[in-house]
Amino acid sequence: MTITEIQKTLRDAVKSTALAEFGVELETIVAETPPKTELGDVAFPVAFELVKLIKQATGEKKNPREIAETVKSSLETVEFVGKVEVAGAGYLNVFFDRARFLAENAASEPLPNAGKDGVKVCVEHTSVNPNKAAHIGHVRNSVLGDTFQRILKATGKRVEVQNYIDNTGVQVADVVVGFLFMQQMSLDDIKLLDKELIAEGKSFDYHCWDLYTKVGVEYQTNEELKEKRAEVLHLVEEGGNPTAELADYVATRNVECILDTMERLSILYNLLPRESEILHLHFWNKAFEQMKQLGVIHYESEGKQAGCWVMPFEEHTGNEDNEGDKILVRSNGTVTYTGKDIAYQMWKLGILGLDFNYKHFHTYKNGQDVWITTADSNASEHPPFGGGETIYNVIDSRQSYPQDIVRKGVAAISPERGEKASIHLSYEMVALSPAAAEELGFKLSDEDRKRPFIEMSGRKGLGVKADDLINRLEANALAEVESRHSDSTDEVKRGIAHQLAVGALRYFLLKFTRNTVIVFDFKEALSFEGETGCFCQYSAVRANSIFRKLAEKDNIDACRSRIADLGGVNAILSAETGSDIWSMAILASRLEETVEAAANTNEPAILAKYTFTLAKAFNLFYHNHKILIEADDTKRALLIVVADIARRALTSALDTLGIEVPEKM
């Protein structure tokens, strides 16, 4: 029995006792982890709740300690329970039969549901406009999304990861305007430039980053150029013309660059759905028909929104300038972004009644394939895409309003699936401290300097580019590795430095909860000490090094059978240092419930914090117990088994965060 199973049994026992003894029906039973192991392994503050309910039902005011005593006896008979104590004002503290629990769980998988072929869900993340390089804000999105899909897989879900490509939007059009009208380049010129950049070791997305900024500056004074933008956008949306072909090349090259950046961080995708196909395969028309038939939207014949198709949005009241209702089709007949997004969301849910065509886009180093949508109907064999039970959209919180409309829109079309099928996994932005912005060479006004943070802006070219930061992290890590393992080959050292850089960056972005604005600080982001990914990796590396040095007689199977001596193990656990051995084991056994909690609350930070706590606990355990030289055979076996439980939990936890454990560091 795992902890989760024991807890469930205990909850059931509490519930039935409450009903049998006091005639009270408890809806939810709070089980908590006591602050110290001396106070037990699971605690139920249920007696206070019962006092209240009994008073409501009978008017009789009972003593909480008395009630706790009654419930206590029913919990003592549950399997794996050693003893139950009533503490404080009426807490029920349950102590496991610790030796038996360890013997039973010595070889248990930390994440027993991982890899199961459960229900299918979709996670959309990254979705960077393909007109420039990704910056640290985009990376927060990608790391959150990628970690969350790993968490879902760890709970047994089947997950499809999508990265939406807005290849026909204004941002791509802006860069195309730059190439065509500022740099006077044809598609062939751009292809040539691309080759030159590669030869110089520069990347296309960096070139576009700078060009996009220049276009933005030029727009401020050059009205003529601004007019070109609408022209280009129209051609790009329409397709089948030289401008669209050029835009497609630019967008695709940026997608390739961004995918390379993300692969450096162990972030992979299954599918790249593109806006161009949503347009050309007429997804909107299909969604539009359904929405009209169901009366979800209506045509506005008068007022400010005359000539538009709108969706009512009651929660939003509007203001003097705008109506509360959301326009989906403009008076000129074109569809807004939100309209297209509703059609896309319907496809994700499998309720649109249309599908994309697909072609193979790229095979990753690990052999995984990523597909891209196409309008070309000469479809090849492809895996099924879309049709998830739950759809998670990782999008920053500034887009909460349009996401609300999408969720309510699809729920109105499909009430049986409802709003709960669409989850906006929102998160706050990554901003720059005024100091960090100036460090990047941006001139700030006095007013800006007083602000708590400066928002990054792709348009202004203000941001920390992802590849730059990864490069700096790798260089710093390499210097550290050099100083410790100068005898290793360059390839090995670079490999370790890479793993450490990924660990540092991913952990840095995950330790904040989603609704905390990250004010980017170079010193903190580049740190390898304290609460960092590197700290967790180091702990796992040390654990592994113990197992490399195990004597043959102490192999893990031998140790596991040796701790079947429950009396001997109980004696050790009851001795002075016994409770921290147990603390280590019980903490490491809580990975599964932590992953469940992270999945249920859509909050990867819970797992990040747990991983750090686990690593810290292992460092302490490592420091306090000399495992290999312990003289007592049973105690040595116990220490080895507990260290093994801890290192496997730590490795699984890190893996779920997308962080690898190096061989050495």
Add this chain to the structure above:
RNA sequence: GCACCCGUAGCUCAGCUGGAUAGAGUAUCUGACUUCGAAUCAGAGGGUCGCAAGUUCGAAUCUUGCCGGGUGUACCA
């Protein structure tokens, strides 16, 4: 105006559906490498949980009001 988010140690942040003495990291100071790896560990100081009411056995957590900061509220995406 309206909606949402934030305010907890000098700084950066955790604190789960209300529960035991409010915790980490960092910075500062002090100790620990002849040891299974010191990218580590131990100890010290540091708190009117923005303010004020309310709900109750119990509030950092829930409710209301206020103060301060942020983000939305497009026929942009």
